[in-house]
Amino acid sequence: MSSIYPATMRRLINELSKLPSIGEKSAGRLAYHLLTGDTSASNDLAEAIREAVERVSLCTVCYFISESPICPLCQDVRRAHDVLCVVEKPADVIALEKSGGFRGIYHVLHGVWSPLKGIGPEHTKISELLRRLQLDESTLAAERDPLKLPLQEVILATSTTVEGDATALYVAGLVEELGVKVTRIAQGIPKGGELEYADELTLNLSMEGRRSL
Numbered sequence: 001m002s003s004i005y006p007a008t009m010r011r012l013i014n015e016l017s018k019l020p021s022i023g024e025k026s027a028g029r030l031a032y033h034l035l036t037g038d039t040s041a042s043n044d045l046a047e048a049i050r051e052a053v054e055r056v057s058l059c060t061v062c063y064f065i066s067e068s069p070i071c072p073l074c075q076d077v078r079r080a081h082d083v084l085c086v087v088e089k090p091a092d093v094i095a096l097e098k099s100g101g102f103r104g105i106y107h108v109l110h111g112v113w114s115p116l117k118g119i120g121p122e123h124t125k126i127s128e129l130l131r132r133l134q135l136d137e138s139t140l141a142a143e144r145d146p147l148k149l150p151l152q153e154v155i156l157a158t159s160t161t162v163e164g165d166a167t168a169l170y171v172a173g174l175v176e177e178l179g180v181k182v183t184r185i186a187q188g189i190p191k192g193g194e195l196e197y198a199d200e201l202t203l204n205l206s207m208e209g210r211r212s213l
């Protein structure tokens with residue numbers, strides 16, 4: 001990075017370039033814009049980031065992003081609490097919610113099993129999922145009463161990438177051991193596709209076309 005920039009600007013560029021899909025050039029352009037454009041808007045952005053980082057964490061039940069210990073989706077009594085959809089990341093929950101084709105509850109893994117990248121199942125929220133499924137009625141009653149229903153189905157909606165498929169198979173084996181029906185989204189999502197980028201109709205079709213594993 002050019003040392004012509006002042007140190008504070010270099011730091012800003014350095015931090016921006018750590019963001020997904022932002023290279024050093026884009027980071028430089030963004031920093032320039034933030035420092036020379038509407039500075040009150042830049043201050044608002046800084047404040048929004050600080051406040052969101054402070055307040056937003058993960059739901060203690062489903063691990064979706066939430067400002068409260070249990071997210072609004074988990075607290076919603078109108079949703080089907082006996083159908084649980086397992087996804088890779090929070091953006092997948094947003095995509096499925098936008099599609100309107102799913103009215104159950106979620107579990108966000110925050111990653112997939114990827115041996116080539118050295119990411120094992122232990123680096124995702126798979127054990128949290130199993131713990132959630134294994135909790136006995138009394139524990140659940142204390143935790144989330146009156147929302148608990150015996151689970152009827154776990155839908156594996158990880159991406160149809162190699163890693164997503166491997167993760168789905170791995171989770172399926174563990175969930176089936178607990179005697180819960182497992183299905184996998186299938187038709188509609190192209191092979192190698194990520195849920196986040198699928199259109200709403202495709203998502204609805206893939207949810208409707210899920211099959212038993």
Ligand SMILES: [Zn+2]
Pocket residue numbers: 059060061062063064070071072073074075
């Ligand atoms: Zn939740």
